[in-house]
Amino acid sequence: MDVRAPRPQPRHAAIFARHLANFGPLAVIATAAFCLALARLPDGASLPARVAYALLVALNVLVLAMSSWCNGLGLIVVLSRRRVMDVAGLKMRPPSGAARVAILFAIHEEDAAQVFAAARVIADDVAGAGIGTSDVFVLSDSRTPGAIAIEEAMLDRASRTGGPRLLYRRRNDNSGRKAGNVAEFVTRWGAAYDFMVVLDADSLMTGACIARLVGAMEANPRAGLIQAMCYPVGRQTTFARLQQFDSRLIGPLFQAGTAFWQGPRGNFWGHNAIIRCAAFAASCGLPKLPGKSPFGGEIMSHDTVEAALMLRCDHEVWMLPSGPDGRPDCSWEETPTNLVDHLKRDRRWLRGNLQHVGVLAASGLKTASLYHLLRGLAHFLYAPLLALWLLAYALLDRSIRLDGLVVLVAVLLALPRGLGLIAALAGGDAAGYGGSARLIASAAASQLFATLIYPVVAVSHLIDLVAMMFAGASRWAVQSRDDRNLSRHESFRALMPAAIVLSLAALALANATPVVAAWLAVGAAAAIPLALETSRSRRWPLFATPEETTPHPLRLRRQHIEAQLRAGRKIEPDAASAPLPPPRGLDMPTQSLSLHGNRSAVGMTVG
Template sequence: MMDESAPDGPVKTRPFFSPVLAWFRRLVFFGSVVVVNLAATYWLYDLFTRMGMHRAHVLLLGVFFILNGLLVLGSFHALFGAWDILWGRKRAARITKLAEQAGDAPLTRRYAVVMPVYNEDCTRFCARIEAIYRSIEATGHIDSYDFFILSDTRDLDLWVLEETAWTNLCRKLGGFGRIYYRRRKINSNRKAGNIGDFVRTWGGGYEAMVVLDADSLMDGGDILKMTRVMEAYPNLGILQTPPKLIRGSSIFTRLQQFAMRLYGPLFIRGLNWWQLGGGSYWGHNALIRVKPFSDFCELPDLPGREPFGGKILSHDFVEAALMVAQGWEVWLAWDIEGTYEEAPPTLIDHLKRDRRWCQGNLQHLWLIFARKLPLTVRAHLFMGIMAYLGSPLWFLFLIFGTWVAWDREASGLSNLPYDGTLVDRLFHIDGRMQSLILTGAIFLLLFLPKILAMIGAVLVPRVRRSFGGLFPLLIGTFLETLLSMLLAPAVMVAHTLMVSGIVLGHAVGWGSQNREADGTGWGEALTVHATPTILGIGWAVLAWYISPTFAAWMAPILLGLILCIPVSVWTSRARYGKALARYKILSTPEELNPPDVLKLADMAHASVDPALDATQPARHGLVAAVVDPYVNGVHVSLLEPGEMNESSEALVERCLNMGPGAMSKEELIELMYLAPGMLALHRAVWLRPAEGIHSAWTQAVESYRRRLDAGATEELG
């Protein structure tokens, strides 16, 4: 249990980075963004004045100011990131250099590695735990770490499979007493509640915890480095790593992997350049000091009901905000290489996940203007909110632009140019050139991160080879740019509909994620993308009616809307992604030269053992927990002691006579948490005559005989 004493602040030590220099960096970064955005907005205002003001121009200017500000903000992250890389690794702000000072000294504290899971494939997440375990074991410091599988799984069959997988994992790794499994009875407050339950129950025994997702993978040597940093710097509250995407097979995931691996380092370094110790937490692949997390990061319920009120969905940003507000530092460990995760395999799966993130980020509107929050915290909350509000603003900008074009075409009046504007007096250019300069500047900002990343990759032989060579790198960049342009309009419309639905009061549920690249069917794509397709066709007809020039100007966006169904389907296909992989197109360094921990995960199979198995068709999951002696023993051993009463005895008899299919989920859960009831069921299905119990149980018992008979037949043959 956690210490009940009054909350303590961070130990008063010398800051890792000068606060004065940190404020100077933030002033330079955000000041540059504001100056460039104001200049671009005035340039557009000057152009509108030249053209003759329209009533929609004021709206266009307002939306442009926000959208262009977001564009400048993103591009300047890449620009400052490139500067930080050129400045040199030794001069860059890198908190993990504290680990180098510690050398190979033994760790003085204990640490937990926690993985919350919710209706996941237990074989896959246990393989990741096995790989992390073996990777830490190779460092010689495994005794300082304990592992926790924190299950919120609601599927009863998967619950049993998790128990058997955990048992096999512990048996083969010698992990009993070091690898723990817990399933919550009530999964309140989703993942945040799951982690909170761990902190309240077991957190007091650990200095810090490595928080993972079910698809997370981390190198043991890097985890050791992070824990050394935590021990060396007592002001550190959270150390977040930038995970790389891995194992993508569909074109959609390969696009994401390639883009994040090639362009991502620039954004990460640029982000770290100004946030420094006022960073954010991304919910996984991070090390969190347990005591301040317990003291300060209990999430409040927001006023009102969902979607804007109730439980906070995007808890990670808020937890980091609360930590920073209390004086603890949150850093981004940009130089930690061995940190990985997986991505949704299709556009539709990506949008399903975005629906939950959208609601969570929009809830932050309650918090962004809260008192006593530092500037960096407000900046992170703002960027998270605008990641989704940017799409409806872009949509509005296009609507206003169409309105202006329609009015000018319908009026039949030509513009009366006014050449006395400030831009005209200073630069002596006409309106057409002024428009081209603004367009060129916007496109430069849009493609600047890609340009900088490509230049860096091409000029550095080691980086160029890691992506498969010059030609695969160039072709991959072109393909990623083209497909991203086609996908962006569909995402814009989807995000606009998400925001509209949330504003109208439609809350999101909590579902498990699809991590397999099965591909999107044409019927599903038609259902999901019907709205943007119809919108694109109608808008294209209207644009052509206004003028062919306007239609050509809108073509990149309209083409993305009209083609979103086939693009969504084609990019979801794993066979096309594998075909590109054969030519190293859209390949990443982790794909072409897999790191050791990824190889360990690919070979991991400790959780699978035919001696303790609940996957057989006739006795799968819940049925195995009743019938199979070993599975029943494992399940009962994980339950609290209990006693039978008349009600529970009647429940057991009903399950025996009518089978599990006739029971409600609530009744089955009650039975599965009752140790004597599960033992009574197990004895009855083996000892009672077949005529006295349901056929589901007799078929499960019979399946053992069939297996033995099959083995005997093989021996005779």
């Protein structure tokens, strides 16, 4: 069975040039770090020890540079005043009005009022967007009777007359988690739709943004998936507002840089994206990985793997550039509201990304896909890399001067916010952040907070990694999405192990590198107080975002609808729940991820 898209005219030179713009500077930065580390080593050390130490330094710097340079590339694109969509190479046109589109909310034990309010307002907004025929599905994997009863009640209250229909499906077999939930939709109804817009329980997207995605899909028939940028909004704790501010400040540059260098070989984040149903069915049937946890079993971080499989079958995967006016699209999500919940989410992502070790050897993967897989791993493996660097430093020779390397690391950590600040000020966007003075103060405070918590986050990742090597399969836990204050007990239990490790590391490095030791010590001391304080909802005059300063009408309407649903009111008194459409599915063959296996196993289906 050939699951590949028809081959286009070769564009290898253009793709190579884009990749070179990203990978070339990264190679230069890593090489410079390697040479700098090698030059600072004493002559008495053996050559293998010198090279191993310099490689550790280069790897640490490279991981930090991955994000920093992408934002640097984005700044170049943004300040060039060229339309980012033209630079990216993605063709754009208005939707034809003939598409069949399914909008999916894949949920598991979520806040049903929030989900159905978002589904309802999206259905209302899409009705006038001119995309064609559309339906909104809430695909539930909930198991508890209480959650199911609430979902059914919210469906009745949120139901609407006319199109798009608001549809609800709950499956009894939860195999495959979210990926299996979406795959079951494809094998049941995928042939009835050209495209599906995949959303998370906390996602929200305007009809205009969905129309841009549909138009882009129609203009690029080889596109299998287009990922929209999404910004966290709507939460009020200091921690959440810090995350929202950082994302809004840095995100546009990341979007521009990513859209440019990836071109048609992009990545998938699991939500806020449009997917061509036929391409997904033909190329994205996920197998179970061999072996035991944490490397084997059902693929948890399925999104990056699905993008890699699409690219392997010669479908294109794009990042949607910013709108014609250079402003971000109206595509949103929510963020964990405190440090402890943030680390819990990281723990889930760590387990999923560890499985990608077994995917890297799959036959036929594109270079860009390998980079996306490795970058996800690097985000969590940075902590052990840093620990190995400091251990090698302590064992090799403590007379090595680290000042130049410390400065380089500090610059790379601060660079994304600094570049975002330059772009916001140069682009005249400061008013949305409360004015230039508040924008600068917010960026400085955000950088200080990130610097203080970075050690405890890195060490928490290291502890989780070690624990995961000896743990069984992860339970499919319900995510906490609400604003909530941390208790002292919860903060101590979650953060004290990392604080102790940091304190011991600071003592060990005190004589050799006082600056690094002081940073680790302050991070250890500040972790729990900062976690407690930033879990509170305080109206600081900082960290405002354009979305907070001028809320979008769709977000305000979602809040209004959600309040009505919680109060037990039907939005349309005469509306009845729409029945599910008759099955019209697509075959979804399971793909091979082995080194020398066939790309698909014909006759095997997922769902």
